Amino acid sequence: MELFQVQVTMTDLLVIAPELALTGFALVILLMSAFARPERRGFLGYTALLGVVAAMVSLYWGIGVEASAFGGMVRIDPLSFFFKAMILLICLLIVLVSLGYAKREGIGFGEYYVLILFAAVGMMLMASGVNLLIIFLGLEVMSISIYILAGIMRDDTRSVEAAFKYFLLGAFASAFLLYGIALIYASTGTLDLAGIGRVLAEQSWISGRPILITGVALLTVGFGFKLALVPFHMWTPDVYEGAPTSITAFMATGVKAAGFAAFVRVFFYALPSLQAHWTQIMWILAVATMTVGNIIALSQSNIKRMLAYSSIAHAGYILVAFVAGNELGISGILFYLLAYVFMNIGAFTVVILLGKKGEENTLIGDYAGIGYHHPLLALAMAVFMFSLAGVPPTAGFMAKFYVFSAAVKADYYWLAVIGVLNSAVAAYYYLRVLIYMYFREPEREQAIGGFSPAAVLAIIISVWGVLQMGILPSAFLALARQSIQFLL
Amino acid sequence: MPASVTPLYFFVVSALIFAIGAAGVLIRRNAIVVFMCIEMMLSAVNLTFIAAAHYLNSLDGVLMVFFVMTVAAAEAAVGLGIFVLLFRGRKTIRVDEINLLKW
Amino acid sequence: MLNTYVPVLFLIGLAVFFAVFAVGVSHLLGPRRVNPVKASPYECGMITLGPTHQAVPIKYYIIAMLFLVFDLEVVFLYPWAIVFRKLGVFGFVEMMIFVFILLIGFIYVWKKGALEWE
Numbered sequence: 075m076e077l078f079q080v081q082v083t084m085t086d087l088l089v090i091a092p093e094l095a096l097t098g099f100a101l102v103i104l105l106m107s108a109f110a111r112p113e114r115r116g117f118l119g120y121t122a123l124l125g126v127v128a129a130m131v132s133l134y135w136g137i138g139v140e141a142s143a144f145g146g147m148v149r150i151d152p153l154s155f156f157f158k159a160m161i162l163l164i165c166l167l168i169v170l171v172s173l174g175y176a177k178r179e180g181i182g183f184g185e186y187y188v189l190i191l192f193a194a195v196g197m198m199l200m201a202s203g204v205n206l207l208i209i210f211l212g213l214e215v216m217s218i219s220i221y222i223l224a225g226i227m228r229d230d231t232r233s234v235e236a237a238f239k240y241f242l243l244g245a246f247a248s249a250f251l252l253y254g255i256a257l258i259y260a261s262t263g264t265l266d267l268a269g270i271g272r273v274l275a276e277q278s279w280i281s282g283r284p285i286l287i288t289g290v291a292l293l294t295v296g297f298g299f300k301l302a303l304v305p306f307h308m309w310t311p312d313v314y315e316g317a318p319t320s321i322t323a324f325m326a327t328g329v330k331a332a333g334f335a336a337f338v339r340v341f342f343y344a345l346p347s348l349q350a351h352w353t354q355i356m357w358i359l360a361v362a363t364m365t366v367g368n369i370i371a372l373s374q375s376n377i378k379r380m381l382a383y384s385s386i387a388h389a390g391y392i393l394v395a396f397v398a399g400n401e402l403g404i405s406g407i408l409f410y411l412l413a414y415v416f417m418n419i420g421a422f423t424v425v426i427l428l429g430k431k432g433e434e435n436t437l438i439g440d441y442a443g444i445g446y447h448h449p450l451l452a453l454a455m456a457v458f459m460f461s462l463a464g465v466p467p468t469a470g471f472m473a474k475f476y477v478f479s480a481a482v483k484a485d486y487y488w489l490a491v492i493g494v495l496n497s498a499v500a501a502y503y504y505l506r507v508l509i510y511m512y513f514r515e516p517e518r519e520q521a522i523g524g525f526s527p528a529a530v531l532a533i534i535i536s537v538w539g540v541l542q543m544g545i546l547p548s549a550f551l552a553l554a555r556q557s558i559q560f561l562l
Numbered sequence: 563m564p565a566s567v568t569p570l571y572f573f574v575v576s577a578l579i580f581a582i583g584a585a586g587v588l589i590r591r592n593a594i595v596v597f598m599c600i601e602m603m604l605s606a607v608n609l610t611f612i613a614a615a616h617y618l619n620s621l622d623g624v625l626m627v628f629f630v631m632t633v634a635a636a637e638a639a640v641g642l643g644i645f646v647l648l649f650r651g652r653k654t655i656r657v658d659e660i661n662l663l664k665w
Numbered sequence: 666m667l668n669t670y671v672p673v674l675f676l677i678g679l680a681v682f683f684a685v686f687a688v689g690v691s692h693l694l695g696p697r698r699v700n701p702v703k704a705s706p707y708e709c710g711m712i713t714l715g716p717t718h719q720a721v722p723i724k725y726y727i728i729a730m731l732f733l734v735f736d737l738e739v740v741f742l743y744p745w746a747i748v749f750r751k752l753g754v755f756g757f758v759e760m761m762i763f764v765f766i767l768l769i770g771f772i773y774v775w776k777k778g779a780l781e782w783e
Contacts, residue, residue, distance in 0.1 A: 081755065101769050108776035207626055214633045221640050231651045235662050237644050242596060242657070245637055246587055249603035252630060253580055256607045256623075260573065260614035265622045285573075312663040628740050635737035639730040646726050 082144075089143035089150045089202070091132035092158055093195050096165075099125025100191035107184020115183060119173045122187035126166045126194075133158055140560070142204070146266060149204045156408055156557040157201035157335040160415060164328045165194040167419045167532045172320045174526025175426050179318060181226050189226075190324065193219035197332035204343070206255045206265040209336045213251070213300065216332060217244050220325060224317040236316025243299065243309040251296025257289030267344040274347040290345060290352065294359075301333040303393065304362040307386050311370075314382035315436075319429070322378060323422035326385040327415045334392060334411060338404065341396075342561050349399060356397045357489060364390030364496040371503050377425055378436045380503060381418070384462060387500060388414055394486075394493050395477040401562055403480035405554035410477055412550065413461070413469035413543050420536030421458040423529055424451055441507060443516030452511045454533050461540045463504035464497045469543035476551065572613030579606035593648075593655040597641050604634050727779055738767055 087094065103121050110118070133155070140151045168190060176182035192215060199212030221244060225237025259265055261283070262273045274286075298306040314322045341352060367387030374380035388410075395406035428444065428451070429435045445452040461470035474497055481490040543550050579602060586599030608627045615623025649655050745752070745760055752759075774780060 101766065104773050105769060108773045207622070207629060210626075211629060211633070214636070218633075218636055218640050221644065225644055225647060228647060232662055234644065234647050234651060235660055238593070238648050238660060239663075241637075241641055241644050242587075242593065242600075245597070245600045245641065246584075246603075248633075248637075249580075249583070249600055249607065252604065252607045253610070255626075256610040256614065259623060259626070260569075260610060260618075263618045263620060265626065316663050628744075631740055632737050635733045639734045642726055642730050646723060650723075 085141055086143040088135050089141055089148055091135065092129040092162065093198050093202075095129040095132050096125055096191045096195045096198075099128065100188045100195070103184050103191070104188045107188070110184075116177070118184045118187055119169065119176065119182060122191060123166070123169050123173075125191055126162060126169055129194075130159075130162050130166070133162065146268075147205045147208050148199070148202045150202060151560060152557040153339070153561065154202040154335070156554070157331060158198050160331050160412055161194055161197045161201065161328060164324065164331065164415055164419065165190065167415075167423075167535065168320055168324045168328070170528040170532040170535075171323070171419070171423050171426060173528040175318070175320050175529065177526075178431050179227060180431075181318060186223070186226055189219040189223050193223065193324070193328065197328055197335075200332040201335035201339075203336070204267045204339065206258070206267065206340075209340070210252065210255060212332070213336070214248065216329065217248065217300070220321070220329065223321045223324070224313060226321070227318055230316075232316040233318060234316075236313045239309050240313040240317075247296050247299030247306070250292050250299070254289045254291070254293030254296055257285050257292065259289075261286040261289065267340060270344040271346065274345065287348075287351065290348065291355075293340065294352070294355065297333060297337050298359065301330060301337070301389050302386050303359050303389055304366040304386065307363070307366070310386055311379050311382040314385070315376060315379045319378065319422055319426045319434070319436075322382075323419045326381070326418050326422070330385070330389060330392075331411050331415065334407060337396070338407060338561075342399075342404065353397055353399065356393055357486070360390050360393035360397055360489065361492055362390075363387065363393060364493060368496050368500045368503075372499070374503070375438055376436050377438055377441070377507065378434075380438070381421060381425075384500070384504075385418065387496065388418075388462075390496070391474060391477055391493060394481050394489055397489060398477075398480040398484040398486060400480055400484050401555065401558070402476060402483060404558045404561065405551065406473070406476040406480045408554035408557055409543075409547070409551055410473040412554075413473040413540070416536045416539030416543065417458045417461040417468070417470055420454065420533055420540065421462065423533050423536065424455040424458065427451060427525060427529055427533075438507060438510055439517060441510045442514035443511070445512035447516070451533075454537055455511065456508055457537055457540055459504040459507050461544065463501040465501070467541070467544045469540045469547075472544055472547040472551075569613050569617040572609060576606040576609040576613070579603075579609070591656045591658050593645055593657055593660075596657060597638070597645075601634060601638070604630060724782065731774060731779060735767070735771070738763075 099121065103118055103125075106121065107115060107118055136150045136155045136158070138152070139155075140149075142149045169187065172182070172186070172190070176186055196212045196215030196217070196219065199215065200209055201212075203209040203212055221237055221241040224240050225234045227233035255265070258270065262270045264270055264273065295306065297303075299309075302310040314325065317325065341349075345352065364387050367383050367385075367390055371380050371383035371387065374383060392407055392410050392414075395403040395410065397403075398406070425436060428440070428448075444455075457468065461468035464470045464474040466472075474493075478490045478493050481487075481493065583599045583601075583603035583606060586602070587596050590596050590599060608630055611623040611626050611630070615621065645655050648660070652660065654660070741763065742760070745756065749756060
């Protein structure tokens with residue numbers, strides 16, 4: 075009967091301390107928002123900020139630690155530590171940005187912050203789960219929170235439509251992912267990632283091989299939807315355009331980071347013995363994702379939509395590193411995601427600051443002449459656009475450099491060539507924004523609607539990150555390398 | 563159950579139900595029906611889990627079913643909320659008429 | 666063996682055949698004369714008043730959503746109750762935490778007025 079001898083030790087709690095901290099704060103904010111008077115709800119955002127900082131402090135214990143908890147369900151190791159830290163950073167930036175934006179758009183009630191924190195909890199569970207059950211639960215906690223967040227501007231039909239589309243397609247994708255998990259479980263007999271890895275390593279031919287391969291394929295489809303890989307990307311532009319801009323930034327960075335964390339964990343931890351099989355599929359996905367994302371982005375006139383397609387393309391670049399699968403490749407994934415966090419959240423924050431209540435000003439034409447009226451904001455936007463395009467000395471350049479050299483090292487020359495050609499195409503639509511900002515006369519007077527010190531702080535952090543990772547990348551790369559050392 | 567009913571039967575049945583659900587999602591136009599089809603897919607997955615757990619004599623699959631059911635309920639609640647909100651603004655929940663956002 | 670299921674299969678076949686046969690034959694042979702009485706929703710009984718397809722008030726949806734979420738938690742309570750004695754104090758504390766989180770959700774729902782009918 076030792077099945078019932080369950081005990082929770084201090085280590086168990088320490089491993090999930092950041093998740094516990096965020097959950098606790100989320101519940102407190104939920105109660106506060108129910109009881110506080112409407113005019114005094116301004117401090118809820120600051121409480122959320124405090125929660126994120128508390129989670130960061132509690133993560134401090136996990137530096138360099140390798141430990142499993144709750145009977146091998148979750149794990150803290152350098153990989154999950156890196157992703158957890160990244161998710162908390164994303165969460166911090168998003169909450170900072172939201173302080174002004176949510177107030178301006180009238181969505182700054184408690185639920186908004188509660189759902190951001192819950193989504194972050196789900197993301198962190200995805201990053202630290204080493205059991206398919208936990209990964210699935212984390213994914214759902216994250217997704218369900220974000221379905222609601224996408225539609226949180228209840229009076230804006232576009233926001234509700236974004237939530238609707240994201241919900242239907244997200245639930246559809248979850249079903250595929252779940253069926254993949256079920257088939258993997260049926261053929262290997264376990265949900266534990268290390269266990270799956272062991273079973274596959276021991277038995278070169280197992281009786282349920284076709285079932286296993288089908289399971290892995292369905293799992294890839296499920297993740298493909300969440301990560302917006304072509305051809306599972308159709309929802310992305312609509313949802314990114316309709317959702318509140320702060321949530322768009324959250325989706326583009328947080329969901330991708332958590333998704334890739336689980337993706338790396340599942341494929342390099344549990345399924346390395348099938349690498350020869352899945353690399354071919356990933357190769358095709360990588361090329362399709364980069365190319366389709368960039369080419370459709372060329373013709374976009376709405377900047378949120380353009381950034382949505384650009385985020386699809388960036389997922390493609392990350393897949394290039396995934397295909398390479400060597401040390402530089404996997405650490406390249408981590409480096410790229412971190413660089414992407416800074417440049418993407420930064421760019422969306424500028425988009426937010428240039429909008430007003432009910433008037434988002436997201437057409438590229440609205441950016442004409444910004445370089446003269448708001449020189450500092452335009453300068454920040456220029457840094458982010460250069461970085462997204464991959465121009466040195468920015469984070470985006472170094473990230474692309476590592477990713478493509480990983481592909482060359484692994485003898486995927488064509489993949490690297492296609493990637494470089496793609497970034498050349500991409501430069502066109504990023505630099506077009508710069509041309510509008512500096513060389514076009516404004517059609518009408520622009521005023522900053524939602525200026526808030528917290529958002530400026532977020533921009534400063536992002537600019538610092540982009541430049542730091544671009545000029546002195548070695549420390550970040552060393553960190554990324556350390557984080558994946560135990561996988562190899 | 564008779565000894566000759568192997569897990570394969572359950573896998574085939576659940577695969578069929580899953581396929582019917584997936585086809586329904588792609589064919590039907592009413593959002594509620596689409597969502598019901600998704601629920602059907604989840605139920606098919608549950609059947610696979612139960613059959614596999616029984617056949618493997620392990621508890622993991624059963625455990626998973628509990629969580630899938632809970633997640634499905636949470637999803638249904640959120641989904642209904644979104645549908646109601648959408649219907650209030652648009653007076654329709656046909657998926658082919660929800661087309662404000664497109665390129 | 667699966668042989669035990671053969672009679673069931675036979676019965677299903679017979680039932681399907683009979684249903685198709687009966688409907689098909691009456692469709693082929695029966696005369697068709699439509700008149701207003703026949704076309705009305707109820708050929709006998711009361712004539713319906715007003716539209717039969719009425720919208721359900723939105724309040725029901727909210728109650729349904731809340732019911733769905735809170736109801737499903739019982740899934741976890743039943744297995745817990747069965748092994749409650751074996752789990753000891755730990756199981757009790759664990760479930761109290763779970764119920765406490767639910768309680769916070771309930772308080773929130775209550776305070777927001779989602780349970781008010783009017």
